[in-house]
Amino acid sequence: MSDWLAQVIDRADAVANAQKDELASLRQNALAELKQQQWPTRRTEAWRYTSLHPLEDMTLPALSQDVPAVPEIDGVDSLDFVFVNGKLQGDMPKLPKGVSVGGLTDSAMQAAATEVFGTVKPRTHLFGLVNDVLATDGLVIDVAAGAKISQPLRILNFVSAGSETHHRVLVRIGDEASVSVIEHGAGSGASVNTAFAEYALGAKARLEHYRFALHGGDAIHIGGAHFSLGTEARLNSTLVGYGSQLSRLDYDVIHAGQHANAKLNAVYLLAPREHFDLHTNIEHAVPNGTTEENARGIIGDRARAVFNGRIHIHRDAQKTLAELNNRNLLLSRGGTISTKPELEIYADDVQCAHGATVAEIDDKALYYMLSRGIKREQALVMLNFGFIQELVAQMPNKALAKWLEPQLRDRFMLMDVRNGS
Amino acid sequence: MMLTIKDLHARVEDKIILKGLNLTVKPGEVHAIMGPNGAGKSTLGYVMSGRDGYELVSGSIEMNGEDLMEMDIEERAQQGLFLAFQYPVEIPGVSNMEFMKESVNAIRKARGEEALTAAEFLKIAKEACKQVNLPLDFLKRGVNEGFSGGEKKRNEIMQLILLKPKLVILDESDSGLDIDALKVVADGVNSQRDGKRSFIVVTHYQRLLDFIEPDYVHILADGKIVKSGGPELAKEVESTGYAWLGKPEEAGA
Numbered sequence: 001m002s003d004w005l006a007q008v009i010d011r012a013d014a015v016a017n018a019q020k021d022e023l024a025s026l027r028q029n030a031l032a033e034l035k036q037q038q039w040p041t042r043r044t045e046a047w048r049y050t051s052l053h054p055l056e057d058m059t060l061p062a063l064s065q066d067v068p069a070v071p072e073i074d075g076v077d078s079l080d081f082v083f084v085n086g087k088l089q090g091d092m093p094k095l096p097k098g099v100s101v102g103g104l105t106d107s108a109m110q111a112a113a114t115e116v117f118g119t120v121k122p123r124t125h126l127f128g129l130v131n132d133v134l135a136t137d138g139l140v141i142d143v144a145a146g147a148k149i150s151q152p153l154r155i156l157n158f159v160s161a162g163s164e165t166h167h168r169v170l171v172r173i174g175d176e177a178s179v180s181v182i183e184h185g186a187g188s189g190a191s192v193n194t195a196f197a198e199y200a201l202g203a204k205a206r207l208e209h210y211r212f213a214l215h216g217g218d219a220i221h222i223g224g225a226h227f228s229l230g231t232e233a234r235l236n237s238t239l240v241g242y243g244s245q246l247s248r249l250d251y252d253v254i255h256a257g258q259h260a261n262a263k264l265n266a267v268y269l270l271a272p273r274e275h276f277d278l279h280t281n282i283e284h285a286v287p288n289g290t291t292e293e294n295a296r297g298i299i300g301d302r303a304r305a306v307f308n309g310r311i312h313i314h315r316d317a318q319k320t321l322a323e324l325n326n327r328n329l330l331l332s333r334g335g336t337i338s339t340k341p342e343l344e345i346y347a348d349d350v351q352c353a354h355g356a357t358v359a360e361i362d363d364k365a366l367y368y369m370l371s372r373g374i375k376r377e378q379a380l381v382m383l384n385f386g387f388i389q390e391l392v393a394q395m396p397n398k399a400l401a402k403w404l405e406p407q408l409r410d411r412f413m414l415m416d417v418r419n420g421s
Numbered sequence: 422m423m424l425t426i427k428d429l430h431a432r433v434e435d436k437i438i439l440k441g442l443n444l445t446v447k448p449g450e451v452h453a454i455m456g457p458n459g460a461g462k463s464t465l466g467y468v469m470s471g472r473d474g475y476e477l478v479s480g481s482i483e484m485n486g487e488d489l490m491e492m493d494i495e496e497r498a499q500q501g502l503f504l505a506f507q508y509p510v511e512i513p514g515v516s517n518m519e520f521m522k523e524s525v526n527a528i529r530k531a532r533g534e535e536a537l538t539a540a541e542f543l544k545i546a547k548e549a550c551k552q553v554n555l556p557l558d559f560l561k562r563g564v565n566e567g568f569s570g571g572e573k574k575r576n577e578i579m580q581l582i583l584l585k586p587k588l589v590i591l592d593e594s595d596s597g598l599d600i601d602a603l604k605v606v607a608d609g610v611n612s613q614r615d616g617k618r619s620f621i622v623v624t625h626y627q628r629l630l631d632f633i634e635p636d637y638v639h640i641l642a643d644g645k646i647v648k649s650g651g652p653e654l655a656k657e658v659e660s661t662g663y664a665w666l667g668k669p670e671e672a673g674a
């Protein structure tokens with residue numbers, strides 16, 4: 001066992017003594033599991049390409065007092081929940097009818113919290129268990145059956161240099177309810193942050209989900225988003241990741257009810273030495289589910305991307321339709337991408353497509369642009385950016401896409417663009 | 422002289438495709454080029470525009486007295502060369518609007534003109550879009566992405582209208598068009614004839630030349646121009662085909 005994990009376990013006991021809420025027994029279970037876990041090494045499959053040395057070697061500086069400004073988004077009138085280093089700032093916004101929100105240990109929210117906590121997120125994620133035992137900050141969101149919440153709920157999770165935070169979001173979406181949640185994380189100072197979110201969707205529930213993992217620099221960010229879909233539930237999720245010295249996200253989508261539909265888009269833009277690791281796992285446990293997943297990354301300079309896309313179609317999950325596509329664009333020789341599809345199909349009547357490519361620049365498209373007078377550097381920027389812009393344009397919230405696009409473009413412009421050939 | 426091509430030999434991969442091609446085009450002239458499949462018509466356009474892999478072996482190409490072969494691809498366009506592609510390229514993720522705005526502004530910049538603002542460009546783009554009879558949402562779509570064959574050709578003409586080049590090569594801009602679209606394309610081209618702009622119209626069919634009247638018609642076969650004449654030559658080809666090419670002495674006459 002590593003020193004890091006040992007001190008987590010020590011602190012977990014302290015948390016258990018201090019927090020006598022309804023989640024206490026669930027935390028105890030998680031702690032028992034955590035004690036059974038092996039610390040990952042390069043031989044651990046799920047961590048083969050991502051080293052935990054930065055975490056083990058991290059000595060946190062003094063806590064910085066910088067508090068970033070909350071980004072205002074034109075055309076997005078969101079209900080904001082701002083966390084700085086784990087602590088909720090200001091008062092709860094006034095909530096529309098049909099949704100209740102509270103802290104993780106808020107007694108009014110315990111019914112929803114205990115129903116969701118640890119039930120969507122698989123027990124296999126080591127840092128998920130760490131988050132289970134250490135997270136006392138976060139939000140519980142409960143959307144009543146049938147409620148249509150038009151205002152997006154935006155959860156901002158800023159981390160400053162010197163902070164260690166464990167943040168948890170638990171969301172219960174009742175039958176036929178619909179809601180949009182934006183998880184926005186940022187911070188690039190030396191810090192450690194785990195952030196896991198669990199979403200339980202009832203029958204015919206709809207969730208529009210965004211996760212912007214805009215960390216950078218020395219921040220260590222390990223987290224995940226996990227979704228359980230009831231019968232005919234619909235999930236539309238977009239992930240934007242920047243990477244940092246160590247960024248790792250795990251996504252799980254569990255088709256628990258039939259005829260559910262999941263659309264998952266992920267975009268990552270990495271430079272100069274950033275590391276970003278995305279593991280996604282789609283569980284088709286029942287028949288007639290549909291999943292469409294697209295992950296695209298641009299890797300510049302000496303950055304490293306890891307993508308692992310697993311689709312597990314259980315024996316009974318006939319008539320499953322699952323598609324997973326991962327495309328990566330390497331802008332420099334120093335960058336690396338490790339991409340691995342993992343198909344486990346135990347049902348025979350399914351349609352499942354899977355593709356992973358590492359692309360270089362499309363010469364024909366480049367020639368076409370040059371032949372219209374566009375300068376080479378500019379053409380390369382447009383072509384490469386177009387590759388991820390396609391996914392950004394698919395975001396259901398157009399105002400949000402419009403806000404995000406120029407930021408991604410600016411970030412991309414700073415990357416070292418060279419012709420791949 | 423708008424264009425002077427002298428004894429052009431060019432190679433694609435290891436194969437010599439153009440084998441001693443001569444052509445001169447004066448400002449304002451329209452030259453039609455016809456010829457059998459695989460003769461090298463598209464190759465000529467690619468060599469002129471500077472496509473990778475299309476190499477000059479010997480001979481020269483000058484546009485307005487300047488050596489085209491010395492220029493980068495984008496420079497040739499900035500100097501006024503425009504090639505309407507036989508097979509326009511799809512670029513998903515780059516909007517048609519963004520693509521055309523960047524081109525127009527790159528070319529304006531090269532001419533020492535101010536870049537157009539987004540609003541200014543939108544205005545002229547909408548007009549051009551209407552002129553080629555494409556719905557306005559084609560400006561928002563990815564470049565040629567999912568466009569039908571005919572829509573792609575009209576999109577090329579829209580670019581021609583916006584870019585205002587000096588020398589235009591239309592490579593089978595009529596192929597795959599229904600009769601109404603053919604008229605739209607021809608009208609689009611004719612609207613750009615101002616007595617100074619020159620056109621090289623590559624086509625297999627007399628039909629297009631009924632709408633865009635050429636000053637000269639050339640037959641390109643096996644890498645060179647084997648016969649030149651007036652508009653009547655196109656009509657002749659329409660009725661007799663290229664069987665006569667089999668007899669070199671007749672072709673040389």
Ligand SMILES: Nc1ncnc2c1ncn2[C@@H]1O[C@H](COP(=O)(O)OP(=O)(O)OP(=O)(O)O)[C@@H](O)[C@H]1O
Pocket residue numbers: 433434436438456457458459460461462463464465474507
């Ligand atoms: N990349 C390439 N590699 C090998 N051969 C090529 C390549 N491009 C063109 N060619 C060959 O060069 C010759 C001329 O082709 P080109 O496309 O210029 O003909 P064309 O006159 O435009 O024909 P069409 O009327 O069918 O459009 C053909 O034999 C073609 O197969």
Ligand SMILES: [Mg+2]
Pocket residue numbers: 462463464507592
């Ligand atoms: Mg051709």
